[in-house]
Amino acid sequence: MSKRPDSTAKSKHNRRSLAQVRQDNSEHILRVAERLFSERGYSGTTIMAIAEEACLPKANILYYFHTKEALYQGVLSNILKIWMLSMNDMTPEQHPRDALRDYIVKKIRQSKEYPHASRIFAAEVLHGAPFLRKQLETDLKEQFDKTCDVFRQWIAKKWMDPVHPEHLMFMLWSSTQAYADVQVQSCILLSKSELDDQDFNDGADFLVRMVLKGCGINPV
Amino acid sequence: MSKRPDSTAKSKHNRRSLAQVRQDNSEHILRVAERLFSERGYSGTTIMAIAEEACLPKANILYYFHTKEALYQGVLSNILKIWMLSMNDMTPEQHPRDALRDYIVKKIRQSKEYPHASRIFAAEVLHGAPFLRKQLETDLKEQFDKTCDVFRQWIAKKWMDPVHPEHLMFMLWSSTQAYADVQVQSCILLSKSELDDQDFNDGADFLVRMVLKGCGINPV
């Protein structure tokens, strides 16, 4: 049960403004909801469970987010913000050696820092993106196409082997994503209670090396 | 609504034995349930929905599978059967060039042929494997450790670069799995209604090439 920011300090002094209260509570609820949605999925998460974890009465959750779906949308829009933000553009001028390395490292770091977000996103896609379809079809597709184009230009410049750009993108996405999604499984398989920093670094090193070599790029 | 095997042929003749009826119906229900669970997740799938899709009254579903969880377990055990079956052992004697190629091709074919199973499995793992934990900790981990060991032997024989075996396994698993999981997303990104055989072949070729080169294996 993650405590909300205030809780004890309800005495007359140390008062927060209404605006402040609203923001604090909204964010607190969103944080709790994100965790639960990522652990149990949309249907598996009840408003009551969120309320208990957030130490707030159920009706209060619904005061801030009028429906369960609205709450979920709130979580999703937070996630997409992170996503788009970190999805740095690779440029045709950059050498793929650097651009791909940066991309992989960034993505894996993201999987480490925002595992809930990563997993919600993955679950969303897995079930046909019922809530994200629109956004994926516009924003993400644009990004995807642009990046594939960069790959093609690198290939034209003979900076890398003529690999299938689309499949390279799939491979980059899935294998970096895996470090968040399969954390549970990883723990089972590696017999660790959690992936540590070293594991993430090893993963990044491994992937960078594999991708660069696999694309015929001299890592220098 | 996928029709059940019998349906019309209820007239006196052309009768099926009770044993036959039982098997037919069980399998029919499992098939329908598998599809729905993969599309909507465990909590998102109601018995009523399964009943409607299977063209059977709800009570009949519960006659064959006493609880929702039992039905889900039935689906899962089907899935694990497929999984373990196709998880061919790579052996230290095989050259990684052939073994890895076979593995990737097989896995991707599996993603194509059993997309529902693949997705249920992925969702299960994503949510901490609430129903599969035991099996993963025993069967899958054994397989995992054994395969990592094979990689180590290949490395000792200088048949491939000294890559991190565990991370290679992750990468193989996630990037092949992706061809089932992300089918939706793939369709969005590639603007196709479905991945066709060519796409799966391209994916396999790409991955084989990438992995072999990435591991410093001469593809011959």
Added chain:
DNA sequence: CTATCTTCTGACCAAATGGTCAGAAGTTGG
């Protein structure tokens, strides 16, 4: 201090859900 606005909450509700059960309908073996 007071009138007004926002925040908060217990009590309540209709619908959906997993599950039960008695008994009808069909099958089987003798």
Added chain:
DNA sequence: CCAACTTCTGACCATTTGGTCAGAAGATAG
């Protein structure tokens, strides 16, 4: 043909779930 057994199903039930609402409690502005 009959007794025993399996399959099937409509009606029913308790619980859970998302959501409403009236009014209490607290904050704010004049």
